[in-house]
Amino acid sequence: MxxxxxxxxxxxxxxxxxxxxxxxxxxxxxxxxxxxxxxxxxxxxxxxxxxxxxxxxxxxxxxxxxxxxxxxxxxxxxxxxxxxxxxxxxxxxxxxxxxxxxxxxxxxxxxxxxxxxxxxxxxxxxxxxxxxxxxxxxxxxxxxxxxxxPIRASGHGAIAQARIAGPGPILDAMEAARTPFRRMPRIHSLAYRLVHVADGSVDGALASGKAHDWDLAAAHAIVTAAGAVIETPSGVSPTYNRTSTMHEPIAVAGAALAGDLARLLSAGPIARAAGHKDAIAGL
CATH class of the missing domain: 3.30.540.10 (Fructose-1,6-Bisphosphatase, subunit A, domain 1)
Known part of the structure; x- marks a missing residue:
């Protein structure tokens, strides 16, 4: 070759x-x-x-x-x-x-x-x-x-009072679990939702396990350049141009907040709302 x-x-x-x-x-x-x-x-x-x-x-x-x-x-x-x-x-x-x-x-x-x-x-x-x-x-x-x-992510480091944008079912499940975040209006374009993290107008953004490469790749480059990260419940950052274009649920924020949000997406009702295939029932 x-x-x-x-x-x-x-x-x-x-x-x-x-x-x-x-x-x-x-x-x-x-x-x-x-x-x-x-x-x-x-x-x-x-x-x-x-x-x-x-x-x-x-x-x-x-x-x-x-x-x-x-x-x-x-x-x-x-x-x-x-x-x-x-x-x-x-x-x-x-x-x-x-x-x-x-x-x-x-x-x-x-x-x-x-x-x-x-x-x-x-x-x-x-x-x-x-x-x-x-x-x-x-x-x-x-x-x-x-x-x-130039723009920069907010760097808000904890879920408490963090401004979070995401799909309604995930945010509903977070509210039902009494997670102390601030719910932001839905932004329907996923790429647009993620770049709002890059400019600091939201602290974190979430996506369910239905996103594809074309939903994420452009925004991924931008949020990374702005000092944020994209993390999955598996604790890794998405990569692209694989045989499958579909991804796990994702959390986008500064590193500390993204890690906490990704852990929320990994188990129980919040994970099920996000469509995470390995959601642990009852947790």
């Missing part, structure tokens, strides 16, 4: 940033604030929606990004998986519209999520919120940025 190329073409990441914004503008052409999208809507197996806009943005981003770096792999929610990505050192990992349900009903908390994975690690990411015209980003070795300004 030929060696895996290691070169990131000069200017590729800057062009990817521009492509994410252009993809957002394309999605906005189908968006109706407070009303149903003008795009045709269909449903995948399992009932998840996909719109004409998702597919249009996916085609645009794939053409643009693969032209920038033809030797990179490609993984997207809306493209049939090509196992050849597993042989590539670098892989674009894309969700053309993260938060499709929100987009389709006219809510504003959806994003374009575009990440670059190197040897399984998220090394660069762009999470663009088109309605707000807000870009979160991180490049290899650089700081996390929000519209060009």
């Amino acid at each position: 030929a060696p895996k190329p290691s070169h990131i073409p000069e200017g590729a990441l800057e062009a990817a940033r521009a492509a994410a914004i252009e993809g957002g503008k394309l999605a906005l052409s189908f968006f109706r604030h407070g009303a149903a999208t003008s795009a045709d809507v269909s449903y995948k197996d399992g009932g998840s929606p996909v719109t004409e806009a998702d597919l249009a943005v996916d085609r645009f981003l794939k053409a643009r990004l693969m032209d920038l770096a033809p030797h990179f792999g490609w993984l997207s929610e809306e493209t049939a998986d090509d196992p050849s990505r597993l042989d590539r050192r670098h892989v674009w990992v894309v969700d053309p519209i993260d938060g499709t349900r929100s987009f389709a009903r006219g809510d504003t908390d959806w994003t374009i999520a575009l990440g670059l994975v190197e040897d399984g690690i998220a090394v660069a990411g762009f999470v663009y919120a088109p309605v707000q015209d807000v870009m979160y980003e991180a490049l290899p070795g650089g700081p996390a940025l929000r519209n060009g300004a």
